[in-house]
Amino acid sequence: MVALTIDNLAVEVPEGTTILEAARSVGIHIPSLCTLPEMHHSPGACRVCVVEVERARSLVASCVYPVAKGMKVKTNSRRVREARARVIEFMLSDHPRDCNICQKHGNCELQQVAEQVGVREITVPCTDFTVHDIDDSSEALVRDASKCINCLRCVTACAEVQGVFLLTPEGRGFNSRVVPALAKNLVDSACTFCGQCAVVCPTGAIVEKDHTDLVWAALEDSTKHVVVQEAPAIRAQLGEEFGLPPGTLVTGKMITALRRLGFDRVFDTNFTADLTIIEEGNELLHRVKTGGKLPMITSCSPGWIKFIEHFYPDLLPHVSTCKSPQQMFGALAKTYYAEKEGIDPASIFVVSIMPCTAKKYEAARPEMNSSGYRDVDVVLTTRELGRMIRQAGIDLAALPEGDYDAPMGQYSGAATIFGATGGVMEAALRTVYAVVTGKNLPSLDITAVRGLDGIKEAALEIGDLGEVKAAVAHGLGNARKVMDMVASGQADYHFIEIMACPGGCVGGGGQPLPASDEKRRLRAGALYQDDSDVQSLRQSHENPSIQALYDDFLKEPLGEKSHHLLHTHYTAREV
């Protein structure tokens, strides 16, 4: 341990701790814009965290400067305050003064830090900033480099966390900015649209593409029958947009809010998550029995799909042909549901609420129109739904609990846990075990695949199949490690679950901000609580609405209708 004083307070912290962390441990919050310790990112780039260290000649960046025995630190001297204000003033002098109309307004770390350090005047004219072209080429994300402060967080997220290595600083000096390789637009690059860059960006320089206007227009159009589906993770995230603590389950209030916004039917992506388990479980059994390509890899995460299409196209035959639950829902809403209710599918408008920016890209993929229409019309992130609810003046926390509509609203606990890393694997193993052995697993909780370890493994004895080996990875950097094993023949798994985002969908590119591992853990906890305490059914094959769907419409898993509506193909792409 190292003893020092910070603002005359005695502090004792482990060796190697930075001044910034040491100060936080005694309740002193030094402003910072670039460092993100959880991601091991401290480039010392922004300089707003400067402090005074006795006998050091100049001010030091507290986020990279380690503590030393007997050190005397001042975090709040006049010299420090003035230096910080100058840093922020300099940053703002080359920044659009658009806060009131900026998508990041109210959630922008630059705004917050400017407020904390108290900048009240910028001496250069407000039009005098470097304007860069806005990249809104993709369905998923919008990049406005004029708002970039060169903190390089997105570069680290894309390279170190996601293993995509797409972003880089371009040039140097005042005009330097972060761009995709070769300054391409995102659509012309190997971007996976995972949105992890947007999750860490402290400003509005990378944000989700806002599609709320399209949804308002559909809701106001009396010729449209507007149905909505919500991904498993939304019920564990949406509360945060309204000040509820992370990990609060708001299923019933979310349903009420969606009704009040004017959706004609409130369904649930969990319904098709259960369906995915039936189709994918049967596909796995089919591959095992017929000597098909193994290990089989999950296909629910569109960021992951784009990643493997670019970086491991040779391994595409390993990927399950199942569409994601979002896309299965869209295809069935405009066929099964339309038929059952006698509604013209042309008038059905499907909206998804997803924790994910890549889902926007997925819904727009050209092959996603097996109903004869675009299967999912608009995808909103959790943040955009929060925005709509606020615009409508609805106080989410005060709402009564609502309930889902039939026939695409019923689900099992196995579906809810899709939102956490390992959840799809756990749900699939429950059903595969029951189908093969005719009995339930002795314990439905498969804890080996839960939690935030990057790569998890499990082995399960399943009747005639013998030992089934499974692996789970989340974050594309971890996916890369597992794919290298598969490519070199070192992976003797039968089944692999991959989610593009750290923590799975609870940590998706569309989640409420700011993000942290602690929040991911709490949200996952809420999903497991829904599975164990709230839902009476915990296995996908027990869902009566799914049984009815097969009896009335699909007939059998992997059958002709399923093949047409629920399965898909992939495209090899260059890097």
Added chain:
Amino acid sequence: MEAVAVSLREPVDEFSPEQWGKIDAIIAEHRTKPGALIPVLEQVQGISGYLPEVIQRRVSRGLGIPLAQVYGVVTFYSFFTMKPKGRHQIRVCLGTACHVRGGHQVERRLEEELGIQPGEVDKDRLFSLDIVRCVGCCGLAPVMVVDEDTHQQVKTAKLDQILAKYRDQEEVHHG
């Protein structure tokens, strides 16, 4: 499953098989060495004259270094360029003395003659034009440098003749 390769490569190959051979040899020689990127780019630019997308992709693949990192380095150092240079590089001096004694007229005349701005190359890639600050012969301003030759007390009326000399060289060379 259908496998469609989406090609992002540039359609025309402007480099000769011989140039590609040399480029690939440079990459191969450095493949396993750490810190190879900058020396490789330097040597490759010596062969290809500049570092367009095709070359950066080739280096990225060959060295197993992400394209973004290659691009970041190329844009960071001013001695790397993504713009082609002409076979003859014209540098017009706009240092104080040249500025005062008509350097701008020379520059403007060249821009008209070649149809390009400073930093660009003409459509035949014969001449590229750049501005420099003082080449150290202020007594004989205005000065322009073409390749290794310094032309002093340049008169705009004589520019045609100077350019013609280099054009002729090309014809002999290619004839």
